[in-house]
Amino acid sequence: MIVIRKIVGVATLQDLGRVGFASQAIPRGGALVRGSLRRANVAVGNAPGAACIEIFGRMTLEATADITLATERGDRSPLRAGASLTIEPDASTRVRYLAIAGGFDAPLVFGSRSTFALCGIGRALRSGDTLKSANEHASTAWPPPSSQPSRTIRLIAGPDARECFDALATSSWKIAPSSDRTGTRLDGAPLASTTTDTLHSSPTVVGMIQLPAGGAPIVIGPDGPTTGGYAIVAVIVRADLDAFHATALGAPVRFARVDAVLC
Amino acid sequence: MKVERLGDGALRMRRPPGHPDAILAAARAWAGVVDAVLTEAWLVVHFADDAEPAAQTFDSLDAPTTPPRTHDIPVTYDGADLDDVATTCGILRARVVELHSRANYTVLFVGFMPGFAYLGGLPPELEVARLPSPRTRIPKNAVAIAGPYTGIYPFEGPGGWRLVGRTDVTLFDLERGALLRTGDRVRFVPR
Numbered sequence: 001m002i003v004i005r006k007i008v009g010v011a012t013l014q015d016l017g018r019v020g021f022a023s024q025a026i027p028r029g030g031a032l033v034r035g036s037l038r039r040a041n042v043a044v045g046n047a048p049g050a051a052c053i054e055i056f057g058r059m060t061l062e063a064t065a066d067i068t069l070a071t072e073r074g075d076r077s078p079l080r081a082g083a084s085l086t087i088e089p090d091a092s093t094r095v096r097y098l099a100i101a102g103g104f105d106a107p108l109v110f111g112s113r114s115t116f117a118l119c120g121i122g123r124a125l126r127s128g129d130t131l132k133s134a135n136e137h138a139s140t141a142w143p144p145p146s147s148q149p150s151r152t153i154r155l156i157a158g159p160d161a162r163e164c165f166d167a168l169a170t171s172s173w174k175i176a177p178s179s180d181r182t183g184t185r186l187d188g189a190p191l192a193s194t195t196t197d198t199l200h201s202s203p204t205v206v207g208m209i210q211l212p213a214g215g216a217p218i219v220i221g222p223d224g225p226t227t228g229g230y231a232i233v234a235v236i237v238r239a240d241l242d243a244f245h246a247t248a249l250g251a252p253v254r255f256a257r258v259d260a261v262l263c
Numbered sequence: 264m265k266v267e268r269l270g271d272g273a274l275r276m277r278r279p280p281g282h283p284d285a286i287l288a289a290a291r292a293w294a295g296v297v298d299a300v301l302t303e304a305w306l307v308v309h310f311a312d313d314a315e316p317a318a319q320t321f322d323s324l325d326a327p328t329t330p331p332r333t334h335d336i337p338v339t340y341d342g343a344d345l346d347d348v349a350t351t352c353g354i355l356r357a358r359v360v361e362l363h364s365r366a367n368y369t370v371l372f373v374g375f376m377p378g379f380a381y382l383g384g385l386p387p388e389l390e391v392a393r394l395p396s397p398r399t400r401i402p403k404n405a406v407a408i409a410g411p412y413t414g415i416y417p418f419e420g421p422g423g424w425r426l427v428g429r430t431d432v433t434l435f436d437l438e439r440g441a442l443l444r445t446g447d448r449v450r451f452v453p454r
Contacts (some may be wrong), residue, residue, distance in 0.1 A: 022300040022309070023287055024441035025373045109437050119377045119418055119435055159267050159275065201374060201381075203300035203307035205273045227302050227374025235270025238312060 001100065001132040002061045004125050005084065009057015010180075011125045012115035013106050014097075016049040021110050022226045028206060029114040029222050032095050032181055035242045036072035038145045040099035043070035047138040048145070050103030051113040053125065055096045060086040067133070068101040074144055093246045094175070102133035116223060152256040153240045158232035160198055161211055164191045168209065168217060168233050169257040176216075177249045181223040184245070186253070190215030193231060201229045207236035207244070219244070266318045274316050275307045281324025283446035293319045301445050302372045303381065333448040334432075336415070338364065338406050340453055342426035344394075348408065351391050360453055362386045363427060368413065368449040378417035378435030380443035385413050397423035404430050406451070417441075 004011075014037065017030020031037035031054060038048035053059070063079040070076045071087065079085055087096055106113040106122060115122035125131075157165045168191060176185035193211050204210075208220045210230035217233065236244055237258060247253050267275045279286055283301055290299035290306065295314025300307045310316045340360040349356040368382040375381075385408060393409045398421060401407070405416045407424035416422060417434035428451075434442045443449065 019297045019309075021440065022298050023373060023445060024377060024435075025375060025379055026377045026440070110440070118420065120437060156268060156270050158269070200304035201302045201372075202275065202305045203302055203374075205269050205307070205309065207270055225375055226300060227372065232269070235268075235273075237270065238272045 001065050001067055002063055002130065004059065004127055004129045004131070005062050006060040006127055007057065007125060009055065011053050011055045011057070011059050013051050013104055013122060013125070014054040014114045015051040015112055017114050017222060018110040018112035022203065025226045026110060026119075027116065027223050027226055029112065029116050031097065032222060032245045033072070033093070033097075033242045035145050035147070036093070036095070036246065037097045039074050039147065040070050040072045040097040041103070042142045042144045043074040043076045044068050044099050044101040045137055045141065046099060046101065046103050047136070048142055050099065050136065051106060051134070052104060053098040053131075055087050055098065056094070058086065058089055059098070060084060064130070070099050072097040091248060094248045095246070100133050102135040102137055105132050105134035151243060152254045153244045154237040154258045155209070155234040155255050156237060156258050158209065158234045160231035161193045161195050161233045164193045164211060164233050165257070167191050169255045173217075173253050173255070175247050175249050175251055175253060179249060181221050183221050183224050184219040186217045186219070191217065191233070195231045198229055198231055201227045202232065204228050205235060207238070207241050208232055209234045209236070221245070264318070264320075268316070269307060272312070272316065273307055273309045274318055275305055276318065278302070278304055278306050279321055279324055281321070283444075285324045286321070289321050289324065293317075302374060303383070331446060331448050332444070333450070334443060335450050335452050336430050336432050337454050338428040338430050338451045340364075340428040342406065342428045344425035345427050348389070348391055348425055348427060352388055354388065359389065359427065362389055363408070363413065364451045364453045370443050370445050370447045370449065371412075372445050373441055373443065376416070376418055376420060378441035378443065380414055380441070380447075380449070382413045382449055383411065385411055391425055393423040394425065397421050401426065402429070404432070404434070406430060
């Protein structure tokens with residue numbers, strides 16, 4: 001259905017990931033910005049969690065049949081066999097998504113088509129790869145998810161390094177260029193902590209902010225390790241994870257503390 | 264039971280006493296739970312995106328009636344750090360092999376990378392620090408030790424543990440998942 005002609009950066013297949021396997025140290029995986037993936041899918045009549053191509057960078061493809069595509073902007077567009085399309089980087093978002101009507105096909109591994117190359121579940125896409133639609137169309141039309149406007153990212157204090165929470169929440173940070181799906185690194189003045197290594201490893205969650213020695217915070221991403229021994233300074237509120245992960249590399253990120261205990 | 268929040272989608276508590284299978288099954292039966300994970304010290308319970316995290320009590324965490332799963336793992340003891348470990352521990356290389364292969368191990372938890380089991384039960388004579396600077400590439404199936412643990416790298420990747428040997432057992436399979444699960448018993452058989 002399509003053939004990849006050129007990739008500058010990294011492109012992989014992702015859906016909403018695999019949940020329920022963390023006790024085997026299999027990360028959740030799935031789209032870095034879940035709302036963007038849903039928006040692309042709904043625009044072509046897919047279920048919101050169908051597999052899309054997640055693109056960090058620029059990708060050119062050629063249709064080998066008449067197909068319908070959409071990106072995270074919700075812009076449905078038919079493409080004739082033989083026609084080409086380039087997904088350009090967008091300065092307003094760190095990552096882009098491309099959906100095909102019917103969803104991209106790949107083997108389901110632990111209930112997901114998401115690439116996790118470390119243990120041999122797929123690999124990054126390359127020039128010359130061919131991909132086809134799984135032809136799984138949604139039985140009902142889904143409302144398009146709203147886009148995430150850029151705003152402050154709310155933080156809940158973590159169990160460790162309490163002395164650093166205020167500084168983390170109020171300092172100026174930028175998304176470090178070395179960030180990837182494993183973790184997002186924050187550039188800024190290092191945090192001075194008295195506890196960087198905890199005695200015992202803890203299970204992690206996506207959006208957990210760890211503080212290694214050196215004081216540069218790392219936010220656990222969907223492909224991050226399921227356990228870790230660094231101090232847990234804070235965790236990003238679920239509803240703000242997409243806005244955080246959509247923040248472009250090098251762009252500033254503003255945090256805000258959530259003091260109210262919600263449970 | 265003291266329960267801490269890990270953000271607004273997960274709860275963390277001290278690992279309850281009891282069999283890991285029973286703990287995980289009990290936690291996964293709570294309302295809105297999508298996953299539960301153990302480490303040596305902690306239990307973390309993950310909730311669905313639309314669920315409000317709430318802890319419930321554990322009724323019975325007795326061990327399953329089936330005997331523990333036991334794995335005999337053949338090991339070729341030719342690791343790159345074997346001589347260093349012997350020197351650090353002040354014993355002969357052959358004694359390192361003897362101590363490592365005679366112990367009975369239990370999977371304390373699985374973490375770091377898919378299928379990587381942290382095995383408890385390492386003889387105290389073999390406790391050595393991690394490498395000061397991790398290797399960028401440890402071969403798949405390397406058997407290694409660090410601190411109070413031993414383990415096997417299921418995949419090639421970076422790592423700071425000291426390499427004592429290698430196996431040819433498949434530790435992670437895309438259909439069956441991890442070979443070693445929390446609570447399993449492990450013995451190493453030299454060859």
